[in-house]
Amino acid sequence: MKVHEYQAKEIFKKYGILTPKEKMCRTVEEVMAAVKEIGIPCVIKAQVMVGGRGKAGGIKLAKNENEVRQYAESILNMEIKGIPVKKVLVSEAVDIGSEAYLGIIVDRTEKKTVVMACKEGGVEIEEIARQKPEAIYKVYADSLLGLMLHKAREIGLFLYDDPKIAFECASVVSKLYKLFVALDSSLAEINPLVVDRSGRLIALDAKINFDDNGLFRHPEIEAMRDRESEDENELLAKEQDLSYVRLSGNIGCVVNGAGLAMATMDLVKHFGGEPANFLDIGGSSSPEKVMNALKILLKDENVRVIFFNIFGGITRCDDVANGILQAKKTLNIKHPIVARLTGTNEDKAMEILKEAGLIFAKTMDEGAQKSIALLK
């Protein structure tokens, strides 16, 4: 799960990391009121959860009241990478001395938490990792003891020559690590971390992503979810314990298991079709879950054919068949349905569906090809 910059900064503040004086606003009027407290010049920043806001014109320095109004209006009416901007952050303009990068992730290869630092801030870390990986300094935390203080100082001393600032930075690193672990983050990033003219370390930007597997123990984070910025169908699926991602094609896929669901999308594409979605109905699927899955697919207007690819193990094919049958009766489905159901109780499933008007396939190849043929 992702949160906005202003939300990440609220978390930073709670953990004692210094952020600029700022306020989140939804309208131009709110912005005009906010600048009275924050002062001019100020920075107006679009709050959308995609990278490249600056390049898209979503971050502007306003030097007078006219500019504040002008930028607030334009940014609040802007779309960045297809996402409409609904909130802006009005931020004090910090007098920047130097910029650095600080980030924490779980390193999958080392199976450890790693703190990454770079003397160049404000640039995308991935870009630096590609072009000059040696510029990124890494320190691994002890998985049982955490990030030792001397390791945090090591980062500080790498980034700054002035020991006073280096040790101040060590304190920021420790705080960032503390919140990373405490909140089950998958990424906590300050980019840039700046030193202002009076020598203070300030998190000018903030990014925190959370491990979905950890959300069950952080209701306060779940409450920060910006439902407006997420796909309606994806949210609905999540509430029903289904895993769904919308794509742009027209063949709706219903599959059990994430790996098979991906392989099914790939197969549709392989034979020249376009998958409409990723959808994993999970392990022990009940007829209700299948109904719910179909309801979600039907909300996608692009879907023209529905392709069921079920490999029964814990999932019983007769459960899926009953779900399809109930849905056919109650949801007024006009789309053709191609069904490939194999494994546990497949014979029962065929019996249940024999008069349901479905198109059957024995293999996933056959199912994908038949689905594509139906579009013509």
Place this chain on the structure above:
Amino acid sequence: MSIFVDKNTRLLVQGITGRDGSFHTMQMVKYGTNVVAGVTPGRGGQKVEGVPVFNSVAEAVKKTDANTSVIFVPAKFAPDAVYEATDAGIKLIVCISEGVPAIEMVRVVEYLKDKHSRLIGPNSPGVVSPEEAKVGILPGHIFKKGNVGVVSRSGTLTYEIVDQITKCGLGQSTCLGIGGDSIIGTKFIDCLELFADDKDTEAVVVVGEIGGRDEQDTAVYVKKNFKKPVFGFIAGKTAPADKRMGHAGAIISGTAGTAAEKIKAFEDCGIKVGETPAEVARLLKEHFG
């Protein structure tokens, strides 16, 4: 021979009295697996499918000599279940539970480092050595004894590929799912090291997916160290960036972890990649003639 599980496996089921635990205990017993004990704290003295239930892993091990454990407890209790099995001296721990936070897994993996237990998973469908033992939730009927080793990050996709392998007349030595999470106990390379020494394994199929760089590391390992032929499949060619595709570990971060870069890494290192699951079976068939 086979790897991880065989006729000598003495299996203990953690969470045996739960819905999934009891159902799959029945399935594993039916397959012929030697299930010797179950553990659910507070349910000691009961029986599930004729298998005695104990209050702790330590007690179960003492009374039954269990050497392998399979975990069916909810994700929030799974790390403790792994610690308990490790402390009781269990050699192989297969964790089926899905949804364990990555931070917890970082600790689990560290704790296991100087112990004598191997962890497979979490979020693993289990391990099967056909005609010897089935540990986990994989459907038993798709397997056939033979010489192909299969290791995968997925569940049902593994069944699909194994089924196609069996239907084209080939069998398997051992098949396992290592789990779809980002932090897991056993990786592809760990499995290949064991397949290398297994005389019944003549070829290996590696089923990868988007996210991370395990497939890339595996490709380099295969090129340098692995003498047997390896075949591959990568799921997620059509997956968009920055979206989690079901599995916690299946996410393209920015531009890293795509199917295209993994397929290229495999092919550059001499691993033949099937475009589709059916093609993986066809490539194997061609190889074995």
